[in-house]
Amino acid sequence: MDNTYFDLGAPLATADGHETDDSGYSSRDDVSVLSRSVHSSIYDYRFEHGRRYHAFKQGETDYFMPNDEREQVRMDMQHRCMFLSTGQKLFHAPLESPIRALDLGTGTGIWALEMSEKYPQTQIVGVDLSPIQPEWAPENVRFEIDDVEDEWTWPENHFDLIHSKVMLLGSIRNHRRYFEQAFKQCAPNGFFEINEITTHIRSDHYNIVSENAILRWTTLLKQGIEQMGTTLDLDFDRLANLMREVGFVDVTVKPFKHPIGTWPADPVLKQAGSIQLVAMLEGLEGLSMAVFTRCLNWSVEDTKKLLEQTSYEFCRKRACYYWPGFVFPNLVTILRPG
Secondary structure: OOOOOOOOOOOOOEOOOHHHOOOOOOOOOOOOOOOOOOOHHHHOOEEEOOEEEOOOOOOOOOOOOOOOHHHHHHHHHHHHHHHHHOOOOOOOOOOOOOOEEEEEOOOOOHHHHHHHHHOOOOEEEEEEOOOOOOOOOOOOEEEEEOOOOOOOOOOOOOEEEEEEOOOOHHHOOOHHHHHHHHHHHEEEEEEEEEEEEOOOOEEOOOOOOOOOHHHHHHHHHHHHHHHOOOOOOOOHHHHHHHHHHHOEEOOOOEEEEEEOOOOEOOHHHHHHHHHHHHHHHHHHHHHHHHHHHHHOOOOHHHHHHHHHHHHHHHOOHHHOEEEEEEEEEEEEOOOOOO
């Protein structure tokens, strides 16, 4: 995506003194299984290069990220930095207190659990391919194992708020069908909210040259993921129009900047950037290894060499890097015959 699509606003202010320091920090079916018992086979995980990957519908759903403890820590850090850099809100839809909420791609369940604490009257369902959620959950939270690209089996017009987790759209093959199902499951005047970041690294204070290691890494990552049938090159104009086509109204796109590193002057954004940097450094291998070795036929050694270069570039303080991010709060209005 290019910054011409959306105005990302004025440059973020930087902390004093950062400019002079250029060193780094030293068989598929379309029937949901939600109503079935969770079979032990979903715990027969796939292991590659010392990382653990989901087993549910293995070979049919080529989700490229691991689900082990290291990845779970990264996901929780990602959630935290996104929360901080988007105004410290769990959702942006103009709802005071949802009655029923659905969390798509719930991961560790952190959003659902934080929602349950802040909105104890809200009934929340979290869905994911991997059974990595806590065994214990509050009474108003239920976790289910399913592929969100299968047919959804909840009642129509059911959820006041449907929340799509960060980076989930990059693993969705059919965005139109995904949006159509969300529209069908949304209650009248309910909201479908999508949280996403782009993989187009940006800086308001630094010239990013074509030889940049982060650019090379993201370009190759996107090439590999496209071989899996999905894409990280999300066109947010197209997605917004697609939502309107399936029936959503008042589709709005709110741009945000998610800093990487401690360079922002704002203390909340500085904290967000610090967490984001750690999440990137800890998560690069998990984000990359399956894609580079399975799809691009890279060796483990060559992949690790590129990741070392990319890690160093992320740590360049004077670069003031950030990921552009967007939140889509979308209202569904369902007209019923009189």
